[in-house]
Amino acid sequence: MTFSRRSVIALGLIISIGPLWGGITKTEAKPTIERQAFGKTADGAPIDLYTLTNDKGVEVRIMTYGGIVVSLQVPDRDGKLADVVLGYDNLEGYLRDNPYFGALIGRYGNRIAEGRFTLNGTSYQLAQNNGENHLHGGVVGFDKRIWKAKGVTSKDDVGLQLTYLSHDGEEGYPGNLSVTVVYMLTNNNELRIDYAAITDMDTIVNLTQHSYFNLAGAGTGNILSHELMLNADRFTPVDKGLIPTGELRSVRGTPMDFTKLTSIGARIDQQDEQLRFGLGYDHNWVLSNGGGKLALAARVIEPISGRVMEVYTTEPGIQFYSGNFLDGSIVGKGGEVYAHRYGFCLEAQHFPDSPNKPHFPSVVLHPGEKYRQTTIYKFSTE
Numbered sequence: 001m002t003f004s005r006r007s008v009i010a011l012g013l014i015i016s017i018g019p020l021w022g023g024i025t026k027t028e029a030k031p032t033i034e035r036q037a038f039g040k041t042a043d044g045a046p047i048d049l050y051t052l053t054n055d056k057g058v059e060v061r062i063m064t065y066g067g068i069v070v071s072l073q074v075p076d077r078d079g080k081l082a083d084v085v086l087g088y089d090n091l092e093g094y095l096r097d098n099p100y101f102g103a104l105i106g107r108y109g110n111r112i113a114e115g116r117f118t119l120n121g122t123s124y125q126l127a128q129n130n131g132e133n134h135l136h137g138g139v140v141g142f143d144k145r146i147w148k149a150k151g152v153t154s155k156d157d158v159g160l161q162l163t164y165l166s167h168d169g170e171e172g173y174p175g176n177l178s179v180t181v182v183y184m185l186t187n188n189n190e191l192r193i194d195y196a197a198i199t200d201m202d203t204i205v206n207l208t209q210h211s212y213f214n215l216a217g218a219g220t221g222n223i224l225s226h227e228l229m230l231n232a233d234r235f236t237p238v239d240k241g242l243i244p245t246g247e248l249r250s251v252r253g254t255p256m257d258f259t260k261l262t263s264i265g266a267r268i269d270q271q272d273e274q275l276r277f278g279l280g281y282d283h284n285w286v287l288s289n290g291g292g293k294l295a296l297a298a299r300v301i302e303p304i305s306g307r308v309m310e311v312y313t314t315e316p317g318i319q320f321y322s323g324n325f326l327d328g329s330i331v332g333k334g335g336e337v338y339a340h341r342y343g344f345c346l347e348a349q350h351f352p353d354s355p356n357k358p359h360f361p362s363v364v365l366h367p368g369e370k371y372r373q374t375t376i377y378k379f380s381t382e
């Protein structure tokens with residue numbers, strides 16, 4: 001599907017309420033997808049921004065640079081919309097300094113120790129972009145690549161399909177990896193993300209999404225009073241460099257226990273080795289449903305606005321990051337300063353450093369197989 005600049009395509013029903021008294025004609029056309037230019041990269045490559053709107057007025061804007069979710073407007077319990085993801089007003093912000101706001105992450109979300117792993121007896125050295133470790137796909141990960149986009153539709157949903165071909169050797173990874181990510185905005189106020197990938201050589205893959213949420217609205221304050229439930233009895237404890245030790249540890253009796261809704265801030269400053277290493281929460285939880293089929297992973301409630309976000313995923317793990325590295329140096333959308341812990345991430349994924357942990361679920365992809373991952377961020381109120 002091609003779009004002319006600022007063209008609007010009506011993807012749902014076009015409801016025409018005819019002239020009642022020979023008077024006004026009202027035309028509603030929802031859901032919709034609209035494309036606009038969003039500036040150019042330093043190399044002069046044009047970037048597009050797509051606006052998807054469902055029939056409830058929920059709106060998500062996604063750009064072709066990094067497949068980044070630039071904004072996401074969802075209603076509070078009174079129907080008032082707010083943008084619940086951190087980011088920038090313009091492309092320059094993302095190009096200058098982006099701690100992965102809203103981005104697609106690949107080939108490998110999270111860390112690989114010393115950027116090294118062995119596959120079929122061959123050892124590979126990946127980019128080391130986080131101290132000695134590899135993080136989120138390397139120096140120029142999928143978050144900094146330009147994706148090809150096209151609008152996709154189904155009866156009630158509006159979506160954007162993004163594709164990217166990652167070449168053999170990119171950031172040190174073996175094999176040409178062809179990646180497709182589809183963002184769907186449903187009329188149930190869900191942002192559904194379907195990931196798929198194929199390879200021509202044995203390789204590793206672990207894709208995720210790195211939106212920073214604040215359900216009270218981006219830039220309005222910290223996220224410490226949000227209440228969180230994680231559907232997980234265990235987590236993967238880490239060392240100082242945030243590499244898992246390999247243990248799957250019970251959360252019981254620790255500040256990592258979110259089996260019942262608990263405010264993020266309730267225990268974040270406790271004397272605890274894991275919280276000290278993470279500077280707060282920056283850990284992977286082992287989801288109780290084990291991955292493979294779509295299941296509830298997390299529930300978050302912001303008590304004042306009443307906004308609720310649920311995360312469903314097919315992945316075995318989820319990284320909960322409490323925005324510990326935000327330090328007030330970033331001025332985001334609308335000139336708001338993003339201070340310490342102004343956003344949190346829930347990154348559905350395989351466990352960190354899986355290529356070096358044979359007992360963790362495998363992240364190896366062979367030619368002829370298809371990598372798939374589905375994650376849904378579902379919004380409601382209470």
Ligand code: GLA
Nearest residue numbers: 099100110282319321325345
């Ligand atoms: C992930 C990592 C964190 C941090 C953020 C981005 O969540 O686990 O340690 O790198 O991304 O700053």
